[in-house]
Amino acid sequence: MTDAIVLDQVSKAYDGVAVLQPTDLVIPRGQFVALVGGSGAGKTTLLKTLNGLVTPTGGQVRIDGAPTADLDGPTLRRRIGYVFQEVGLFPHLTVGENIGVVPTLLGWDAAKITARTAELLDLVALPRELATRRPANLSGGQRQRVGVARALAARPSILLMDEPFGALDSVTRVALADDVRRLHDQLSLTTVMVTHDIAEAVLLADRIVVMAGGRVIADNTPRALLAGHADPAVEALMQAPRRQAARMREIAGE
Amino acid sequence: MNSGLLSLLPERLAWHVVLSASALVLGLAVALPLGVLAARSPRLRWPALALAGLVQTIPSLALLALFYPLLLLLSNLAKAAFGHGFSALGFLPSLLALTLYSMLPILRNTVAGLTGVEPAVVEAARGVGMTDRQRLWRVELPLALPVIMAGVRTAAVWTIGAATLSTPVGQTSLGDYIFSGLQTENWAMVLTGCVASAGLALVVDQLLGLVERGAERRDRRVWGAGLAGLAIGLAVAVAPLAADLAPRPSSYVIGAKNFSEQYILAELMADRLEGQGARVTRKINLGSAVAYRALAAGEIDAYVDYSGTLWANVLGRTDNPGRAAVLDGLRTELKRRDGVVLLAPLGFENAYALAMRRDRAQALGIMTLADLAAKAPDLTMGGDLEFFSRPEWASVERTYGLRFKARRQFQPTFMYRALGSGEADVISAFSSDGRIAADGLVVLGDPKGALPPYDAVLLIAPGRAGDARLRKALAGLDGAITVEAMRAANFSVDRDDGKVSPAQAAKALAAGLKR
Numbered sequence: 026m027t028d029a030i031v032l033d034q035v036s037k038a039y040d041g042v043a044v045l046q047p048t049d050l051v052i053p054r055g056q057f058v059a060l061v062g063g064s065g066a067g068k069t070t071l072l073k074t075l076n077g078l079v080t081p082t083g084g085q086v087r088i089d090g091a092p093t094a095d096l097d098g099p100t101l102r103r104r105i106g107y108v109f110q111e112v113g114l115f116p117h118l119t120v121g122e123n124i125g126v127v128p129t130l131l132g133w134d135a136a137k138i139t140a141r142t143a144e145l146l147d148l149v150a151l152p153r154e155l156a157t158r159r160p161a162n163l164s165g166g167q168r169q170r171v172g173v174a175r176a177l178a179a180r181p182s183i184l185l186m187d188e189p190f191g192a193l194d195s196v197t198r199v200a201l202a203d204d205v206r207r208l209h210d211q212l213s214l215t216t217v218m219v220t221h222d223i224a225e226a227v228l229l230a231d232r233i234v235v236m237a238g239g240r241v242i243a244d245n246t247p248r249a250l251l252a253g254h255a256d257p258a259v260e261a262l263m264q265a266p267r268r269q270a271a272r273m274r275e276i277a278g279e
Numbered sequence: 280m281n282s283g284l285l286s287l288l289p290e291r292l293a294w295h296v297v298l299s300a301s302a303l304v305l306g307l308a309v310a311l312p313l314g315v316l317a318a319r320s321p322r323l324r325w326p327a328l329a330l331a332g333l334v335q336t337i338p339s340l341a342l343l344a345l346f347y348p349l350l351l352l353l354s355n356l357a358k359a360a361f362g363h364g365f366s367a368l369g370f371l372p373s374l375l376a377l378t379l380y381s382m383l384p385i386l387r388n389t390v391a392g393l394t395g396v397e398p399a400v401v402e403a404a405r406g407v408g409m410t411d412r413q414r415l416w417r418v419e420l421p422l423a424l425p426v427i428m429a430g431v432r433t434a435a436v437w438t439i440g441a442a443t444l445s446t447p448v449g450q451t452s453l454g455d456y457i458f459s460g461l462q463t464e465n466w467a468m469v470l471t472g473c474v475a476s477a478g479l480a481l482v483v484d485q486l487l488g489l490v491e492r493g494a495e496r497r498d499r500r501v502w503g504a505g506l507a508g509l510a511i512g513l514a515v516a517v518a519p520l521a522a523d524l525a526p527r528p529s530s531y532v533i534g535a536k537n538f539s540e541q542y543i544l545a546e547l548m549a550d551r552l553e554g555q556g557a558r559v560t561r562k563i564n565l566g567s568a569v570a571y572r573a574l575a576a577g578e579i580d581a582y583v584d585y586s587g588t589l590w591a592n593v594l595g596r597t598d599n600p601g602r603a604a605v606l607d608g609l610r611t612e613l614k615r616r617d618g619v620v621l622l623a624p625l626g627f628e629n630a631y632a633l634a635m636r637r638d639r640a641q642a643l644g645i646m647t648l649a650d651l652a653a654k655a656p657d658l659t660m661g662g663d664l665e666f667f668s669r670p671e672w673a674s675v676e677r678t679y680g681l682r683f684k685a686r687r688q689f690q691p692t693f694m695y696r697a698l699g700s701g702e703a704d705v706i707s708a709f710s711s712d713g714r715i716a717a718d719g720l721v722v723l724g725d726p727k728g729a730l731p732p733y734d735a736v737l738l739i740a741p742g743r744a745g746d747a748r749l750r751k752a753l754a755g756l757d758g759a760i761t762v763e764a765m766r767a768a769n770f771s772v773d774r775d776d777g778k779v780s781p782a783q784a785a786k787a788l789a790a791g792l793k794r
Contacts, residue, residue, distance in 0.1 A: 076406070078402075078405060078406065098405075098408075099408045099409060099410045099413075100408070101408070102405070102406060102407065102408035103407070103408035104408075107406040107407065109399075109402065109403075109406065111399030111402070111403075112399070112403070113397075113399040113400050113401075113402055113403025113404075113406070114400075114403070115400060115403065115404070115418055116397075116400065116422065117418075117421045117422055117497060126407050127407050127408060130407070130408060130409065130413065175407065
């Protein structure tokens with residue numbers, strides 16, 4: 026079986042300044058990968074090369090075995106779900122129209138879109154009557170659920186998320202993160218999530234890719250990274266979740 | 280308000296609406312795509328906005344005036360290249376100037392609306408796989424629509440207001456009321472034009488406001504109602520012109536410059552032509568230089584001009600060989616140059632003359648321009664809007680060595696008032712003006728003959744030179760109008776009390792013609 030995502034020496038420079046060094050990465054189907062690192066680490070740039078929002082300066086990205094350079098951007102992006110921090114719901118469209126936007130672009134018929142919209146509202150645990158509301162009338166958490174539903178509308182096999190929970194309060198955040206992991210498993214997605222929150226990455230992801238200065242400095246399972254790593258920067262990064270885990274065990278053990 | 284005023288309203292309103300609506304539609308058609316391009320390309324944005332802003336700084340009257348010579352040039356080029364030109368007068372220059380004028384607010388708001396769309400929404404549109412075109416139509420334009428509509432409203436109000444200025448280039452509009460009313464001091468007429476134009480702007484603004492609100496709320500009924508209101512209003516306003524579009528027997532166009540005497544003489548000519556069973560269109564309030572060119576180009580068929588004006592402005596002569604020699608010279612030269620026929624002098628002069636209040640002239644001992652020269656350094660000279668730039672003024676100034684304390688320019692109506700209130704001591708008057716006798720003014724003598732003769736002459740367009748009906752209609756006017764008769768007619772239109780319309784004055788003048 027071909028891997029879902031393959032990066033082959035992918036790099037990106039703006040005006041000669043490299044933001045992403047030549048990078049190799051292979052993501053098999055069904056994996057939930059977290060890209061972590063500080064700001065300027067190159068993780069968002071890497072994510073955006075996957076759906077063509079950023080065109081690599083060098084190297085090749087292959088999605089399901091096909092080089093992305095062979096496809097035009099819009100066609101590629103309609104096949105890949107995309108969720109980001111600012112959500113970016115279209116304020117002039119209803120919730121239903123927002124969710125149905127990719128199917129509309131793909132030319133689905135109206136009845137099929139309506140049915141799919143209802144199905145997606147159920148899937149992201151939102152009441153169906155929200156379909157006729159405007160995004161302005163929703164809470165932050167509801168809005169991001171609509172954002173997730175919109176990304177999944179055309180049944181993509183790959184879901185990209187750029188700091189999807191960053192703007193939410195912690196209670197909402199945990200609930201939504203759990204739901205996203207559930208959806209990932211239920212729909213057999215391949216998910217790549219950018220986050221700066223290492224604890225979130227540890228709790229959700231199958232695999233953590235740590236980036237710094239435009240390159241990958243660590244790439245392993247959460248368990249392996251918690252156990253220890255040669256790079257002092259990665260070690261420093263893992264301190265917080267280790268302490269949290271120890272404290273949790275201590276409390277649970279009492 | 281008298282019913283004569285309102286009888287012309289449907290036609291004037293219709294033309295005003297046609298002109299403003301066409302300019303607005305054309306402005307939208309250019310400014311909207313330009314705005315989209317400018318919003319996408321920062322490199323284009325600055326020059327586009329700067330250029331539109333520059334156009335806006337040109338006074339609207341000047342913008343209209345500038346289009347006439349430009350179009351005339353293009354028309355002559357077209358005539359040379361394809362054998363026939365187009366009318367440089369009236370609708371076309373007005374339309375182009377107003378279109379340019381309407382563009383800035385639409386352009387500016389389109390750019391502001393599109394660049395103001397939230398970056399997150401733009402990224403989402405790209406992220407879900409919209410093409411550039413889909414992003415524009417499905418996301419950016421709908422979100423920018425309220426801002427763009429606000430620009431369209433501003434443009435509509437500006438255009439409707441500025442359209443009143445199309446009168447001097449020969450386009451019928453509500454401005455006809457304002458220009459004619461100002462000239463004849465008929466304030467009810469000026470007010471009619473203002474109220475009609477302002478009312479129109481107000482109604483259009485409200486209806487566009489409805490469209491704007493509907494677009495904002497995405498409520499089809501609201502913006503639909505606004506659009507329906509605009510469409511119905513347009514249809515109703517334009518209906519009076521539909522009758523005019525039907526083919527009709529050959530009609531004559533009589534021209535007039537922008538003062539009372541010209542209105543009266545145009546009515547006189549029109550009456551006589553209509554008496555012959557002809558259809559007549561009147562193009563009044565033409566600029567002084569515009570009128571002759573329009574005649575030479577065949578856009579008007581006949582009008583009255585003055586020998587001295589033609590001598591200096593058309594032939595570019597600065598000498599003064601005497602009244603008869605000037606007439607003879609014009610007759611041959613105008614025919615040779617432009618094919619224009621000088622049919623006949625009407626019998627009176629409307630000369631530029633310097634005039635003072637009789638009591639003031641007597642107190643200072645001034646009877647002639649030579650006497651004036653000695654006192655001029657203590658006096659203020661008032662001229663109409665063109666006098667100081669005319670060769671006659673240069674000639675008088677040079678011949679008598681006139682040096683005034685100050686010079687001021689007035690619209691003619693206010694020039695006479697200024698003499699009364701002492702804001703001017705001497706003015707450039709017209710010898711056939713009824714106000715000379717009525718205001719107790721004295722015309723200063725010209726012993727050195729510095730001012731050329733100004734015989735009123737009938738001019739006919741080249742294409743009408745052999746037109747028997749026109750010649751027959753105008754035949755009886757040869758030398759038939761005395762300066763006293765013309766003064767009386769002019770005064771009947773200009774006075775404050777018992778004012779009559781130019782058409783009524785023309786009838787009275789016709790009744791008293793010399794046989």
